[in-house]
Amino acid sequence: MTQVDDKTYAELEQIAARYPEPRSGLLPMLHLVQSAHGRITPEGIEACADILGISAADVSGVATFYTMYKRRPVGDYHVGVCTNTLCAVMGGDAIFSRLKDHLDVGNDETTPDGKITLEHIECNAACDYAPVMMVNWEFMDNQTPESATQLVDDLRSGNEVRSTRGPRIVTWRQAERVLAGYPDGLVDEGPAAGPASLVGLRLARENDWKAPDSPGLETGAGAPSSTSEAEEGK
Amino acid sequence: MTDTLTPVLTDSWDTERAWTLPAYESRGGYGALRKALGMEPGAIVEAVKESGLRGRGGAGFPTGMKWSFIPQDNPKPKYLVVNADESEPGTCKDIPLMMANPHVLVEGVIISSFAIRANKAFIYIRGEVLHVIRRVQAAVAEAYAAGHLGQDIHGSGYDLDVIVHAGAGAYICGEETALLEGLEGRRGQPRLRPPFPAVAGLYASPTVINNVESIASVPSIIEHGHEWFASMGTEKSKGYGIFSLSGHVANPGQFEAPLGITLRELIDLAGGIRDGHQLKFWTPGGSSTPLLTDEHLDVPLDFEGVAGVGSMLGTRALQIFDETTCVVRATLRWTEFYKHESCGKCTPCREGTWWLVQVLSRLEQGVGSESDLDLLLDQCDNIAGRSFCALADGAAAPIQSSIKFFRDEYIAHLTHGGCPFDPAASTLFATSGALA
Numbered sequence A: 001m002t003q004v005d006d007k008t009y010a011e012l013e014q015i016a017a018r019y020p021e022p023r024s025g026l027l028p029m030l031h032l033v034q035s036a037h038g039r040i041t042p043e044g045i046e047a048c049a050d051i052l053g054i055s056a057a058d059v060s061g062v063a064t065f066y067t068m069y070k071r072r073p074v075g076d077y078h079v080g081v082c083t084n085t086l087c088a089v090m091g092g093d094a095i096f097s098r099l100k101d102h103l104d105v106g107n108d109e110t111t112p113d114g115k116i117t118l119e120h121i122e123c124n125a126a127c128d129y130a131p132v133m134m135v136n137w138e139f140m141d142n143q144t145p146e147s148a149t150q151l152v153d154d155l156r157s158g159n160e161v162r163s164t165r166g167p168r169i170v171t172w173r174q175a176e177r178v179l180a181g182y183p184d185g186l187v188d189e190g191p192a193a194g195p196a197s198l199v200g201l202r203l204a205r206e207n208d209w210k211a212p213d214s215p216g217l218e219t220g221a222g223a224p225s226s227t228s229e230a231e232e233g234k
Numbered sequence B: 001m002t003d004t005l006t007p008v009l010t011d012s013w014d015t016e017r018a019w020t021l022p023a024y025e026s027r028g029g030y031g032a033l034r035k036a037l038g039m040e041p042g043a044i045v046e047a048v049k050e051s052g053l054r055g056r057g058g059a060g061f062p063t064g065m066k067w068s069f070i071p072q073d074n075p076k077p078k079y080l081v082v083n084a085d086e087s088e089p090g091t092c093k094d095i096p097l098m099m100a101n102p103h104v105l106v107e108g109v110i111i112s113s114f115a116i117r118a119n120k121a122f123i124y125i126r127g128e129v130l131h132v133i134r135r136v137q138a139a140v141a142e143a144y145a146a147g148h149l150g151q152d153i154h155g156s157g158y159d160l161d162v163i164v165h166a167g168a169g170a171y172i173c174g175e176e177t178a179l180l181e182g183l184e185g186r187r188g189q190p191r192l193r194p195p196f197p198a199v200a201g202l203y204a205s206p207t208v209i210n211n212v213e214s215i216a217s218v219p220s221i222i223e224h225g226h227e228w229f230a231s232m233g234t235e236k237s238k239g240y241g242i243f244s245l246s247g248h249v250a251n252p253g254q255f256e257a258p259l260g261i262t263l264r265e266l267i268d269l270a271g272g273i274r275d276g277h278q279l280k281f282w283t284p285g286g287s288s289t290p291l292l293t294d295e296h297l298d299v300p301l302d303f304e305g306v307a308g309v310g311s312m313l314g315t316r317a318l319q320i321f322d323e324t325t326c327v328v329r330a331t332l333r334w335t336e337f338y339k340h341e342s343c344g345k346c347t348p349c350r351e352g353t354w355w356l357v358q359v360l361s362r363l364e365q366g367v368g369s370e371s372d373l374d375l376l377l378d379q380c381d382n383i384a385g386r387s388f389c390a391l392a393d394g395a396a397a398p399i400q401s402s403i404k405f406f407r408d409e410y411i412a413h414l415t416h417g418g419c420p421f422d423p424a425a426s427t428l429f430a431t432s433g434a435l436a
Helices: A006-017 A022-037 A042-052 A056-063 A085-103 A145-156 A172-179 A196-207 B021-026 B031-037 B041-051 B063-068 B094-100 B102-116 B130-145 B176-183 B212-224 B226-230 B263-269 B303-308 B327-341 B347-364 B371-383 B391-416
Strands: A077-082 A116-121 A133-135 A138-140 B079-084 B120-125 B161-166 B207-211 B240-247 B253-258 B279-283 B317-322
Touching: A006 A022, A006 A042, A022 A042, A022 A056, A022 A172, A022 B161, A042 A056, A077 A085, A077 A145, A085 A116, A085 A145, A085 B240, A085 B317, A085 B327, A116 A145, A133 A145, A138 B130, A172 B130, A196 B094, A196 B253, A196 B263, B021 B102, B021 B130, B031 B102, B031 B212, B041 B063, B041 B102, B041 B212, B041 B226, B063 B102, B063 B207, B079 B102, B079 B176, B079 B212, B094 B102, B094 B130, B094 B212, B102 B120, B102 B130, B102 B161, B102 B207, B102 B212, B120 B130, B120 B176, B130 B161, B176 B207, B207 B212, B212 B226, B212 B240, B240 B263, B253 B263, B263 B317, B279 B327, B279 B391, B327 B347, B327 B391, B347 B371, B347 B391, B371 B391
Parallel strands: A077 A116, B079 B120, B079 B207, B120 B161, B240 B317
Antiparallel strands: A077 A133, A133 A138, B240 B253, B279 B317
16 A cells, blocks of 8 residues: 655645646646656545546546556666667667667566666657667667667666766656656756757858848847848858 | 758757756847737737748648637637647657747747737646756746746736646647647547637637647747748748758758758758668658658658648658668558557547558568558558548558558568568668668
8 A cells, every 4th residue: 555645645736726627737646646656556546536526437547548657666767768660770679679688678567676667669759869768758869779788787776877968867756756847956957959959050050041130120039140141041 | 042941949059058048038039029018919810820830730720820710709718738749750849949949939838828818828748758848847937937927927917827737648649639638637539620629629718729839930920020931931831940850861950941941952961861871761741641752852841842742741750761671660660659559539540550550560571462452551541531630640641652652562571471671771870881
């Protein structure tokens, strides 16, 4: 039995109160349940149902629909390998297969030390960094079977690991708390953009390519601020 | 003539701490908001209509027209919902945009909400992008602290609250009515339309749902004028857009260009197809848009141009595959994706995607027969267009188009008794000289 403690219950109520209609809070509330309990527990479902005035079956129906909600305990690090077509072709299949061997687990299984849950995931919107992995939903770009095994070894031995364009990796339960709407102060870690995101912008800078000048004198809204000869371009 | 690339939304991505309010304001950010608050809401709708901005989430519906469908005589509250559930395979533009420049989205949300007279807006971000969610949460908090959000914004008398909402893993929630279900705390299953969300959307109230990039384009239209926006692009596909190149090119990445640029130009910008290889097939706008080949390198990438060759511009998610890639394997994997993501509401999609996977798997293993190709096409006919939403159409698209262009390759699997390709040759870490 994993009881919902008073703090968690109060926070669940807080989440529901953010919305014009409380039930809109259910998705973030379930993220908070995972943060508190390490999975979706029957007690967590009951608490959500109780707060929202709906049946536990209603809550269960939602919890079983979305893939981020887990009914079995998740390790400290959820390691996702994209095996949708583009990443698979670029090496995701080889990475996933290597990690299954290396960790001796199957898909959606956790290592006996409770550290790592391995799962193959669908497209995570980082295709220009293929093959892509996610650790607790942080980007690990441009992976190889070798970098992937090193990554999981580092995670298992407690070495600090950073996203390739984000912050240091927190635990899965800490990450779930952010998804519930409770920021963790790591927003300023990592760059604005990774290298692939900047390929076009770098070319534009090199060639002095710009959006047309604003007809007015004012500048802003992320538009070009210089008054140079954009008209001269190709 | 406009330049080859026209960075607007991406223009700040290489600057120091670009995601913060001071960085955004130092470039004139929130200037468009102040201008908008001095305009009539209807004039903003008109400006967006005149700009020719069409939805950047794939469908290309005119954004200003969508806004004008909101019945202003309806006494219920109006809502703006931003679709930040970017999940279409190949699509990877909104995620880096929100990571690097979240304030342009927040500013767009405020202006757009003001235009449709909404006092509450939601940004629904897929849950699997933790750092992006942090950046958007922080941008909204900074905007509140600066008085860009909340009560009586800059003395205008206008109030707006924005809620950042994390999803929980469901491709289908990129479909706008399924997204509303998710936002109402339910299973993400699409709704029957009509009524359309503009009339009965979130909480059965008038609701506008727009893609991240569409909303983020609004501040530039207000700041520089609709003529400025419309001076880029082609006759019916105005403005700029982010083109995402991935796969077998030398330098994959994001390229913000006027609509109408061609794949030939983009591949050139990306340093060409990876060394020693040739283009085989590509998706113009994600896996739900029919495949194209090297015959289509000079098609203008605008809504009409891509439709003219039987595909769709979609989200400008250009996934590039060279000759080492087995098109049957690629198609099977996409089909497995649609099977996994079918929400189960409509029978043709729920059952049909499973049948597609079974038949395709047999073919891929070389144990089917040539008549299976006709069976597959027949199944596609019974799935596409027969469900509530477009997921079923998307599931059929890669199969129909790959059979159209690569029928021989399917048959080669049968004569070869399996896949004739070496999967190692198409990986990023294949040694040069790996067999092609």
